[in-house]
Amino acid sequence: MNLIGIDIGGTKILIILTDETGKIKNRVELPTPKGSPALVLDKIVQQLKLCEKFKSIGVGIAGDIDSKNGIVRHSPNLHKWTNVHLKKYFEVRTNVRTVVDNDANCAAVGSYILDGKKKYKNFITITLGTGIGGGFITNGELYRGSTGSAGEAGHITINQNGPRCSCGNYGCLESYIGTKGIIRIAIKQGLKNKNLTPAVIAELARNGNKKAVLVYQKTAEYLAVGTGNLINIFNPDMITFSGGVSANWDLIKKPFFTELKKRVFTASLKHVKIIKSKHAKNLGAIGAALLSKKSD
Amino acid sequence: MNLIGIDIGGTKILIILTDETGKIKNRVELPTPKGSPALVLDKIVQQLKLCEKFKSIGVGIAGDIDSKNGIVRHSPNLHKWTNVHLKKYFEVRTNVRTVVDNDANCAAVGSYILDGKKKYKNFITITLGTGIGGGFITNGELYRGSTGSAGEAGHITINQNGPRCSCGNYGCLESYIGTKGIIRIAIKQGLKNKNLTPAVIAELARNGNKKAVLVYQKTAEYLAVGTGNLINIFNPDMITFSGGVSANWDLIKKPFFTELKKRVFTASLKHVKIIKSKHAKNLGAIGAALLSKKSD
Numbered sequence: 001m002n003l004i005g006i007d008i009g010g011t012k013i014l015i016i017l018t019d020e021t022g023k024i025k026n027r028v029e030l031p032t033p034k035g036s037p038a039l040v041l042d043k044i045v046q047q048l049k050l051c052e053k054f055k056s057i058g059v060g061i062a063g064d065i066d067s068k069n070g071i072v073r074h075s076p077n078l079h080k081w082t083n084v085h086l087k088k089y090f091e092v093r094t095n096v097r098t099v100v101d102n103d104a105n106c107a108a109v110g111s112y113i114l115d116g117k118k119k120y121k122n123f124i125t126i127t128l129g130t131g132i133g134g135g136f137i138t139n140g141e142l143y144r145g146s147t148g149s150a151g152e153a154g155h156i157t158i159n160q161n162g163p164r165c166s167c168g169n170y171g172c173l174e175s176y177i178g179t180k181g182i183i184r185i186a187i188k189q190g191l192k193n194k195n196l197t198p199a200v201i202a203e204l205a206r207n208g209n210k211k212a213v214l215v216y217q218k219t220a221e222y223l224a225v226g227t228g229n230l231i232n233i234f235n236p237d238m239i240t241f242s243g244g245v246s247a248n249w250d251l252i253k254k255p256f257f258t259e260l261k262k263r264v265f266t267a268s269l270k271h272v273k274i275i276k277s278k279h280a281k282n283l284g285a286i287g288a289a290l291l292s293k294k295s296d
Numbered sequence: 297m298n299l300i301g302i303d304i305g306g307t308k309i310l311i312i313l314t315d316e317t318g319k320i321k322n323r324v325e326l327p328t329p330k331g332s333p334a335l336v337l338d339k340i341v342q343q344l345k346l347c348e349k350f351k352s353i354g355v356g357i358a359g360d361i362d363s364k365n366g367i368v369r370h371s372p373n374l375h376k377w378t379n380v381h382l383k384k385y386f387e388v389r390t391n392v393r394t395v396v397d398n399d400a401n402c403a404a405v406g407s408y409i410l411d412g413k414k415k416y417k418n419f420i421t422i423t424l425g426t427g428i429g430g431g432f433i434t435n436g437e438l439y440r441g442s443t444g445s446a447g448e449a450g451h452i453t454i455n456q457n458g459p460r461c462s463c464g465n466y467g468c469l470e471s472y473i474g475t476k477g478i479i480r481i482a483i484k485q486g487l488k489n490k491n492l493t494p495a496v497i498a499e500l501a502r503n504g505n506k507k508a509v510l511v512y513q514k515t516a517e518y519l520a521v522g523t524g525n526l527i528n529i530f531n532p533d534m535i536t537f538s539g540g541v542s543a544n545w546d547l548i549k550k551p552f553f554t555e556l557k558k559r560v561f562t563a564s565l566k567h568v569k570i571i572k573s574k575h576a577k578n579l580g581a582i583g584a585a586l587l588s589k590k591s592d
Contacts, residue, residue, distance in 0.1 A: 064561075064563065073563075122441060122442045136529075138434055138439060139437075139439075141435075143435075144531075145418060145530055145531025145532065146418045146531050146533045146567055146568075147531055147563055147564065147567050148531070149531040149563055149564045150529065150530055150531035151529065151531075152528040152529060152561065153529065155528045156452070156525045156528060156529065157521050157524060157525055157559060158453055158454075158455075159454075159455045159456055159467075160454050160455055160517075160518070160521045161455070167561065168558070169524070169558065169559045170559075171455075221456075225453050228453060228465070229453055229525065230529070232448040233430070233432075233446065233447065233449065233452060233526070233529065234441055234446055235440075235441025235442050235443055235444070235445040236441065236442060237442045262465065262466075263453060263465045264465075265360075265445055265448065265451070265463065267360060267369075267443055267445055268441070268443065268445045271442055271443050
């Protein structure tokens, strides 16, 4: 039977129809409508009506999610999304069982199955984008923590005196290498392009701009500090990166591993396999679909 | 039936005889003999011969432990302890089943049972002493990671440019507030006592020495950064502190919570219960004893 996976982001919504193994059968991308949650959800339901038959729906969304009850407690990148009963909404409209989880948790489940083939039981996915997220699989199960808020890899302090983060803390990993953080590094390095984005900086770097290369070197070093913390704590089998900025893994990889070696216990580092997910672009949606199947 | 718990430290060895609930029936403290592992272990076995009958032995020891096979891969605070087959040694000499684990893992198991009464399923114990250790219980089970090296709470980087740590990394929590780190803070604050130790500094602070008070304020703040990282990652139900330096919780507590509030997601902070273990002095040994029972 088919599954639906939906990744609701601040700028776009990805809807994927997969088979039970996570293989993509259909894929639609929509711009996220500006407006109330109801407006956004109506748009999605319209799309679902055009789909083949499906057995369950999985929804991944950034923010603080009550996955048990399928409620978005708060989503920072979406306007006025507070206490949105997402599960209920979809189930009433579609009559299909729906599960809702944090987007990074969905990505971790997707990557655990597709990249890791379920062989790597202690597994971490770090999502690199506007924000930095984390999903943790321990002993083959998604670890959600006590109130569903575990995995905030973006909000580990890597420098207690670092820049203010959107979460209120100082020196979080996200404050350094979330989209805004990367642009801040670029400005510091003297890059003057008006429309600086991580993608623009990456293009400059690939074309030989030394300042842009240095931006990704710094980004890689910060990422290594945060990743190193997770390795020393979790001693995982595998770590994968996904999210928009992971598209620049070619620029990140070398300085990342150089820095990581300085920071991590040798035995743990030797053991862990670290890659960019082969499914990075669709991982949130595919993982949501697979998660909806899993909770049968 | 009785259980034996042994906590082998760099300066002293604690041997505890408990009942099956972890209640102490007998307690012996020995100075750790200077010499080969065999010398140290012979001394312990001599003591065990004087004990009442017991069913199993648990041994907690700082360092990198292969708990599956009961081998001390490496223990930094003990001289030349590399690849010591501890389990085999005890089983041959005593004919009693023996389990071996990292001392912080033992402390976590002890605290989970004695402080938390097994009610708090996601549980962390942080040991504050010469080094900083961590033990993690997830979903009611000790989490050891993929090669048994999980839980290195002392080796989370809290400042990527911080002081060099004994592990080789820079700015680890342990480099700030392990014993040496606390003394470094004291010297920076201008404390001039020749025999500075965390205990001496704490006494000065309790007697109103403002510089000493400030040493513990800084210590508390660093501890809050590290603890905050763990809360944002694990979203646990309970955190306990043990180890020698936790005896100074009276000086740490207030600035710790002030700093922690700035650093942690509100929902996770509201949920988590944080205390100094009521069994801090004996936790490693009691936990080892209980762990030996658990693996029946």
